[in-house]
Amino acid sequence: MRHPVVAYSKADLKAKATPKPVAGGNLEAYGHNLYAHSLYVSAATTQLEFFTVTGNRRITNAVTSLPTPQYFMIYGFQVDYFVGPDPAAWTDLWNLMYGTAGTTLVGRPTFKFTYADKDYGPWPLTALHSTGGITGQGTMNNLAYANNYIPDGGFFQDGGLLLEPNQDFRALIEWPAAVTLGRGDTQIGVTMNGTHYRKIT
Secondary structure: OOOOOOOOOOOHHHHHHHHOOOOOOOEEEEEEEEEEEEEEEEOOEEEEEEEEOOOOOOOOOOOOOOOOOOOEEEEEEEEOOOOOOHHHHHHHHHHHHHOOOOHHOOOEEEEEEEOEEEEEEEHHHHOOEEEOOEEEEOOOOEEEEEEEEEOOOOOEEEEEEOEEEEEOOEEEOOOOOOOHHHOOEEEEEEEEEEEEEEOOO
């Protein structure tokens, strides 16, 4: 992660650490993720919607719209597939990302984002990379290593989409045909990374 290294006076640091409301209603800003998970039911699912169902914080931290006076500037969309570490995982991941007929693109899934009743996309699902995940390498001696993969920010938007308060938003992944998964039903997550603006309290 890159970040600026700037020298500040003690007074400037104190002001930044304890922001105060000012005339005009300034909002504080910080890096944030909005995320939601949905369950892919093996051999049955052709569409998954995100940010539409209330759940606990492990499932979603944003639903349908932002309350006043919050705003969210989107810098990227990301998708995670919670497949397990066994041989079936490779095939399951392939089929989820490309569809069962992935080599001919017949079954290629797409991603669409809808905001204030306006659609963005569809885009190929493969354009949305993960937030980070387990990657590893095996050897001839059955030795292996694993690390938490460094993401690239997903499908980059560069702040081109700004969510306003009380405007509906949702995401949709669509497969032309249902995919049969060797490991059975699995969770899929969609994340929007960006800048969150909210009231200074």
